[in-house]
Amino acid sequence: MTRRNFAIKWLLYGLATLLFVVLQSLLLNHITLWGIHPFLLPLIVALATMWEGNEGVVFSLIFGLLTDLTTTGPIPCFYTLAFFVVAVTVMLIAKHLIVPGLLCAFLVSILSIVLCDLLQMLFLSYRAGISLLPALLLMGKELISVACMPLVYFPYRWLHKRTAVY
Numbered sequence: 001m002t003r004r005n006f007a008i009k010w011l012l013y014g015l016a017t018l019l020f021v022v023l024q025s026l027l028l029n030h031i032t033l034w035g036i037h038p039f040l041l042p043l044i045v046a047l048a049t050m051w052e053g054n055e056g057v058v059f060s061l062i063f064g065l066l067t068d069l070t071t072t073g074p075i076p077c078f079y080t081l082a083f084f085v086v087a088v089t090v091m092l093i094a095k096h097l098i099v100p101g102l103l104c105a106f107l108v109s110i111l112s113i114v115l116c117d118l119l120q121m122l123f124l125s126y127r128a129g130i131s132l133l134p135a136l137l138l139m140g141k142e143l144i145s146v147a148c149m150p151l152v153y154f155p156y157r158w159l160h161k162r163t164a165v166y
Contacts, residue, residue, distance in 0.1 A: 009163035010059075013048060016155050017063065020044055028148070038145040040152060041067060041079070042086055042112035046151050049087040050094045050108050051160040060087030074123040082119045086112045102153070109149040113142055 020040050028038045045063060049056025052114075064080035073079055088106045098104040 005163065008114065009024050009159070010055075012159050013052075013059065013156075016159060017044055017048070020152060023151070032140050034044065035146050036141045036144060038148045039113070039142065040145065040148055042083070042116045043109050043145065043149055043152050045083045045086050046112035047105055047149070047156045049090040050100045050104055051156055053080045053091055053095060057084070057087040057091055060084050068143040078120070080114045085119065086115050089115060105149060105153045106146070109146045110143060113145055117142060 021044075024040045028040065031037060041063075045060045048059050054057065060083040061080060064083035065077075067079040067083070070078050071079070073082075074112075089111060093108060093111070094100045094104055097106065
């Protein structure tokens, strides 16, 4: 892949990601189901990494850093760490266990929410002494975000197919 094609591919991924972040901010933050807002950011990382592998891990670090600069987490650099853990796990699954596709996307989307929530519980329980049962119930409710997976899956699949090297 030439540098130009590489730059165009990641520019398109960046624009698609920006669109999803705007969708999260302007629409999904105002939708409440069981007291929970759907949260696309871990799904974005998981699906980009599922399609792009090693490059998706670098994407997760950059996206996590930008997320940490614009939002607050339980600790400084939480999203950078959480998205990196999600990306490495997803990359291993997509390379060695399940062929990237709709089933893999569904499973890594669930995994991305669970990993982010488990890391958040770990840091909050250490820092603030939260109770685990309510946190686990909250994680179960946050899995409704997986219903939004097709919003990210189909555009990223299209981008991957259009920019893949044969």
